[in-house]
Amino acid sequence: MQKSEPHILCIFGASGDLTRRKLIPALYDLYLQNLLPEEFAVLGAGRKPYTDEIFREQMTAALKSHSATPPGDSPEKAVLFVQKLFYTSLDTSDPDSYSLVKQKLEKLDMALGTGRNMIFYLATPPSLYTPIANSLAKQELTTEDDGWKRIVVEKPFGYDLESSKELNIQLRKVFKEDQIYRIDHYLGKETVQNIMVTRFSNGIFEPIWNRNFVSHVEITASEAIGVGDRGGYYEGSGALRDMLQNHILQLVALVAMEPPVWANSVSIRNEMVKVLDSIRPMSTEAIEKDVVRGQYTSSVVRGESMTGYREETGVDPNSRTETYTGLKFYIDNWRWKDVPFFARTGKRLPIRVTEIIVHFQGSPHHIFSHGDHSSENNQLIIRIQPDEGLLMKFGMKVPGAGYDVQNVNMDFHYSSLSEVYLPAAYERLLLDCMLGDSTLYARGDAVESAWRFVDPILQYWKKNPDKELYGYPAGTWGPKEADELFSEGLTWRYPSKNLADDGKYCEL
Numbered sequence: 263m264q265k266s267e268p269h270i271l272c273i274f275g276a277s278g279d280l281t282r283r284k285l286i287p288a289l290y291d292l293y294l295q296n297l298l299p300e301e302f303a304v305l306g307a308g309r310k311p312y313t314d315e316i317f318r319e320q321m322t323a324a325l326k327s328h329s330a331t332p333p334g335d336s337p338e339k340a341v342l343f344v345q346k347l348f349y350t351s352l353d354t355s356d357p358d359s360y361s362l363v364k365q366k367l368e369k370l371d372m373a374l375g376t377g378r379n380m381i382f383y384l385a386t387p388p389s390l391y392t393p394i395a396n397s398l399a400k401q402e403l404t405t406e407d408d409g410w411k412r413i414v415v416e417k418p419f420g421y422d423l424e425s426s427k428e429l430n431i432q433l434r435k436v437f438k439e440d441q442i443y444r445i446d447h448y449l450g451k452e453t454v455q456n457i458m459v460t461r462f463s464n465g466i467f468e469p470i471w472n473r474n475f476v477s478h479v480e481i482t483a484s485e486a487i488g489v490g491d492r493g494g495y496y497e498g499s500g501a502l503r504d505m506l507q508n509h510i511l512q513l514v515a516l517v518a519m520e521p522p523v524w525a526n527s528v529s530i531r532n533e534m535v536k537v538l539d540s541i542r543p544m545s546t547e548a549i550e551k552d553v554v555r556g557q558y559t560s561s562v563v564r565g566e567s568m569t570g571y572r573e574e575t576g577v578d579p580n581s582r583t584e585t586y587t588g589l590k591f592y593i594d595n596w597r598w599k600d601v602p603f604f605a606r607t608g609k610r611l612p613i614r615v616t617e618i619i620v621h622f623q624g625s626p627h628h629i630f631s632h633g634d635h636s637s638e639n640n641q642l643i644i645r646i647q648p649d650e651g652l653l654m655k656f657g658m659k660v661p662g663a664g665y666d667v668q669n670v671n672m673d674f675h676y677s678s679l680s681e682v683y684l685p686a687a688y689e690r691l692l693l694d695c696m697l698g699d700s701t702l703y704a705r706g707d708a709v710e711s712a713w714r715f716v717d718p719i720l721q722y723w724k725k726n727p728d729k730e731l732y733g734y735p736a737g738t739w740g741p742k743e744a745d746e747l748f749s750e751g752l753t754w755r756y757p758s759k760n761l762a763d764d765g766k767y768c769e770l
């Protein structure tokens with residue numbers, strides 16, 4: 263794999279959770295694979311008054327708990343890696359404080375010869391994106407006359423369509439679009455990238471990947487965890503903003519897109535945005551009929567008491583924030599016209615699973631008896647996590663007399679490739695940014711398109727706060743009303759941790 267050019271990675275929000283849990287461990291894993299350049303440093307900037315030494319100690323502890331390879335496995339390398347970390351404390355609201363960041367960057371650049379190439383990673387609350395970008399510009403740290411400059415922003419990119427447009431306008435005042443990297447960590451998942459490879463490197467799927475052969479498409483992104491200590495953030499977000507607007511719609515784009523001309527950022531992202539632009543806007547009637555929201559209530563799961571959402575820290579006891587959303591929508595283009603897409607996401611569901619199920623139409627003429635009608639359709643299940651892999655379901659003859667048909671599985675599990683290392687999403691995305699490859703980052707227009715679809719639903723809920731918000735006991739598959747999105751005889755696939763097992767509504 264290619265190594266990036268020398269550079270400094272400057273992380274704003276370096277004393278925060280994301281840096282500790284994801285960024286530094288991902289950098290360490292890249293370092294162990296020899297994918298970081300020799301001339302490289304991380305400059306952490308944060309509110310806490312750390313010294314370089316304290317920051318290094320903190321990050322060594324972070325590696326112990328969060329790195330794929332514990333630092334104890336190669337202690338010498340861990341020490342060398344940590345020496346590449348530096349820190350400067352910063353008051354983000356004080357413009358002068360940025361001149362200290364600049365001085366430290368210049369000093370590091372001189373000492374290490376990083377060619378004035380810099381990545382600014384904003385692991386901060388979104389309210390700071392514009393002020394930080396503007397302050398960097400004032401310090402002349404955004405121009406590329408001497409070395410490249412890139413900025414990485416975490417989701418959420420705005421709070422609705424208007425604010426996302428505004429954020430794009432503000433960022434583009436000081437950075438060019440190709441300098442802006444908007445992270446959606448789902449795109450960094452190996453199995454998400456494999457959606458494109460499965461579709462476009464095989465001749466057998468594309469001819470039937472359309473309205474003539476597909477009956478419907480289902481996407482599930484369920485989580486077993488609740489909101490934990492993120493109640494404050496989640497109250498202003500909810501499942502629609504937190505998961506559907508970004509991660510799920512990116513999955514939709516990949517599963518529904520046309521074949522790109524080239525495997526590069528422009529071609530791929532052009533096709534993705536076309537899908538998002540083609541999603542049928544939801545009318546009020548469609549929202550009332552085809553969108554279901556829910557909120558988890560307390561329950562006992564496997565003997566453990568689970569707190570209801572309204573009792574979580576930082577949550578309003580009368581909150582109407584949805585922790586579950588399930589919906590049906592359509593993509594109005596030649597390939598998908600009138601094929602229903604079903605998507606659901608929620609917290610405190612029975613297990614953590616993300617998967618896409620492409621349901622193919624049944625055979626047109628039934629000459630064999632099929633014991634179980636619901637399983638007549640062929641399905642391709644793309645499992646994003648866990649037990650990553652692919653599962654194809656199809657009918658086979660039951661051995662013995664007659665021609666009875668039974669549905670069977672043909673499955674591939676990534677775990678069977680025991681020699682293959684699956685990089686963590688942040689590892690892949692950080693490396694791509696270092697290499698200047700934005701394919702797996704969300705483009706500004708795609709983010710706005712996704713908001714354009716979600717906005718009417720948010721507006722409707724705002725105007726109609728009394729619209730049903732169904733309670734569902736923690737540890738169950740959400741409100742039963744979400745099952746009614748399907749036409750009779752159909753429902754969601756109820757997945758299990760193991761890709762090949764399904765149909766168990768509640769796995770204990």
Ligand code: BG6
Binds near residue numbers: 504616
């Ligand atoms: C984040 C959301 O973007 O994705 C979280 O803010 C959610 O609420 C997380 O838990 C899920 O990511 P993953 O990789 O665990 O599926």
